[in-house]
Amino acid sequence: MMEIYLDNGATTKPFEEVIDKMCKILKQDYGNPSSLHKKGIDAEKHVTESKDIFSKILKVNSKEIYFTSGGTESNNLAILGVANAYKRSGKHIITTSMEHSSVKNTIINLEDNEYEITVLPVNSEGLINLDELKESIRKDTILVSIMHVNNEIGSVMPIKEIGKLIKEVNKETIFHVDAIQSFGKFNIYPQKWNIDLLSISGHKFHAPKGIGVIYINNNIKISPIIFGGYQQNGIRSGTENIPGIVAITYAAKIMYDNLDDNVQYLYKLKKYLAEKLVDEIPEVFINGMNVNKGAPNILSIRFNNIRGEVLLHSLEEKQIYVSTGSACSSNKPSKSGPLQSIGLTNEEALSTIRFSFSINNTIEELNKCVEEIKKVVPMLRKFVRH
Numbered sequence: 001m002m003e004i005y006l007d008n009g010a011t012t013k014p015f016e017e018v019i020d021k022m023c024k025i026l027k028q029d030y031g032n033p034s035s036l037h038k039k040g041i042d043a044e045k046h047v048t049e050s051k052d053i054f055s056k057i058l059k060v061n062s063k064e065i066y067f068t069s070g071g072t073e074s075n076n077l078a079i080l081g082v083a084n085a086y087k088r089s090g091k092h093i094i095t096t097s098m099e100h101s102s103v104k105n106t107i108i109n110l111e112d113n114e115y116e117i118t119v120l121p122v123n124s125e126g127l128i129n130l131d132e133l134k135e136s137i138r139k140d141t142i143l144v145s146i147m148h149v150n151n152e153i154g155s156v157m158p159i160k161e162i163g164k165l166i167k168e169v170n171k172e173t174i175f176h177v178d179a180i181q182s183f184g185k186f187n188i189y190p191q192k193w194n195i196d197l198l199s200i201s202g203h204k205f206h207a208p209k210g211i212g213v214i215y216i217n218n219n220i221k222i223s224p225i226i227f228g229g230y231q232q233n234g235i236r237s238g239t240e241n242i243p244g245i246v247a248i249t250y251a252a253k254i255m256y257d258n259l260d261d262n263v264q265y266l267y268k269l270k271k272y273l274a275e276k277l278v279d280e281i282p283e284v285f286i287n288g289m290n291v292n293k294g295a296p297n298i299l300s301i302r303f304n305n306i307r308g309e310v311l312l313h314s315l316e317e318k319q320i321y322v323s324t325g326s327a328c329s330s331n332k333p334s335k336s337g338p339l340q341s342i343g344l345t346n347e348e349a350l351s352t353i354r355f356s357f358s359i360n361n362t363i364e365e366l367n368k369c370v371e372e373i374k375k376v377v378p379m380l381r382k383f384v385r386h
């Protein structure tokens with residue numbers, strides 16, 4: 001049976017070339033970049049080269065690139081790092097109701113420590129109201145943390161506009177963007193877009209898990225959350241994960257060398273599946289943004305009168321892998337946060353399936369997926385109605 005992986009928002013399969021590079025590093029360049037001898041210098045070169053490549057992709061200074069253990073750590077460092085460094089300037093933080101748990105729970109933790117939090121609601125497309133954002137920025141607002149692409153419904157926040165607006169109201173307010181779902185699918189320019197902190201995670205674009213990046217604007221202060229040997233200027237202590245760093249950099253390079261073609265191909269897959277499901281199966285609805293406006297790789301669909309989880313397991317039997325909400329929240333039995341935020345009822349949220357694509361997927365796979373869904377949906381609906 002052909003395995004069809006349509007859960008690339010949860011994680012992606014590492015590129016073969018990336019695995020090969022990593023293996024080579026593990027075998028040959030195993031030195032510690034802090035060592036003074038040749039093995040150390042060779043390892044250090046990989047860090048420098050990687051920072052250079054990331055700085056070119058983001059059009060920033062290479063000294064503003066730091067490697068972390070992944071998206072969760074980058075988000076934690078951004079939020080806790082700013083909260084701690086700027087606590088004398090203010091304790092007000094703004095975020096949205098759509099954020100990933102690695103942002104949401106970090107901010108909740110700050111609320112317990114006397115920070116004041118404003119959570120902006122979103123509309124049915126998953127977008128905040130910019131006037132509301134403008135009104136909520138105060139003199140003591142030290143941080144605004146807003147995601148670029150939502151992991152569950154694929155909504156795309158107008159980050160450039162948001163950055164401009166924040167700095168117009170209060171130029172001291174720091175802007176953090178969780179770009180974990182958008183990096184590799186969008187051009188992102190922190191300097192031009194007034195982004196001070198940007199979180200990136202390797203396993204969302206064909207690098208392995210456990211490696212991430214954070215861009216930190218040189219002009220802002222940040223308190224470390226990990227203390228140790230003062231690697232990466234003390235901002236992120238700990239011996240650098242050289243195989244991971246080389247892997248995330250190489251994967252990023254592959255994504256950005258072919259960005260336009262990749263994005264076009266992802267949209268083609270997404271539109272094809274959306275059209276087929278909506279046209280060929282009754283009572284199927286797309287959540288959030290119009291297919292052309294949302295992220296190229298995420299399609300959130302509800303199948304009325306069906307439990308998403310039951311459909312997921314039926315497809316799993318055919319080796320077709322999809323997701324209900326996001327993988328990170330699928331251990332929660334209730335409806336997911338973003339689906340609730342865009343105004344879905346409990347029933348609607350529970351009937352949602354997220355299909356998320358990668359450039360490795362094919363139209364043939366989507367045809368097979370639709371064929372199986374068409375077989376199983378009527379059976380599951382009969383079962384629910386009885």
Ligand SMILES: Cc1ncc(COP(=O)(O)O)c(C=O)c1O
Nearest residue numbers: 070071072100102151180201328
């Ligand atoms: C939007 C978003 N932010 C943060 C994360 C966490 O990233 P990581 O899995 O690298 O810790 C995820 C992972 O799904 C995500 O989708």
